[in-house]
Amino acid sequence: MPLQAVESQRLYRQIAEQLRGLITAGEFEAGSRLPAERDLARQLGVSRPSVREALIALEVEGWVEVRIGSGVYIRPQAAGHGRGNGHAAGPAEWGPLELMRARELVEGEVAALAARRARKAQIAAMADALAHMQSDAQAGVVPREGDEAFHAAVADACGNEVLRDTVVGYWQARSGPLFARMSDYFENPASWSAALVEHASVLDAIRAHDAQAARSAMHHHLQRAYNRYSASWRRANSS
Structure with a gap:
């Protein structure tokens, strides 16, 4: 998966931006499950809590659905569609x-x-x-x-x-x-x-x-x- 190690500043946003970009580009199909949290953390070079924070941010923005005990899934209306970059100041x-x-x-x-x-x-x-x-x-x-x-x-x-x-x-x-x-x-x-x-x-x-x-x-x-x-x-x- 084409993920890049991220720097520490506003870490969860950097992680969310990378994942959002991959979703928009069609790297993940609608309804598909994202890689396990531990695998994302390893590829990104960050902690699992930071990945978890980013996934929750994507959930709030409507890109993914978190199913406890099952995984994190791409919402059908999110895959392949730009819905803003999720940035918010303040x-x-x-x-x-x-x-x-x-x-x-x-x-x-x-x-x-x-x-x-x-x-x-x-x-x-x-x-x-x-x-x-x-x-x-x-x-x-x-x-x-x-x-x-x-x-x-x-x-x-x-x-x-x-x-x-x-x-x-x-x-x-x-x-x-x-x-x-x-x-x-x-x-x-x-x-x-x-x-x-x-x-x-x-x-x-x-x-x-x-x-x-x-x-x-x-x-x-x-x-x-x-x-x-x-x-x-x-x-x-x-x-």
Whole structure:
């Protein structure tokens, strides 16, 4: 297959562009299955999670259909037809995995600053957001609203407007269709249960005004979140 190794910048887009080009050129017939994820990763010289991210982007754009346990198939109306190059500018099309890594770096320091500077009212706002998450999770509702409120409260407590706006920007990026589709695949009651425990650890450290513990707890949370979004299709859907 005429695939080329890709560079790291906006990796999932580069992978998606190559696959989209092959589909448009008729290299894959309508209804045919793409090569296995591991084979695509080997030929492209990238990780399997990066390939998975690109395949989900193509699914969002209508080029392929992901069938868990079976494979990724070319949609009949996509093969041989140009439907745009899939480019979209701005945070809404940041790669979810790259976004997770950026959040880990930035929000760890935000949490450390919050631990040093948070006032009682700001800590109460974090506690309220966590309670909102717990209430939604118990009701079977995806607790994204409380999740966003928690991270916004931590950012507000750090005392730096630029960092606060940066964290808000990360959450705006989560509203994009790619992130939403990945959430459908990789978020489930088990993942949210784990996330609730991780958020509680961040809150405990900030309440104790322990900057190092807050940084470590936030790093741990976002590292685990990255791992959850990097899970295999089968493992993500068996939780």
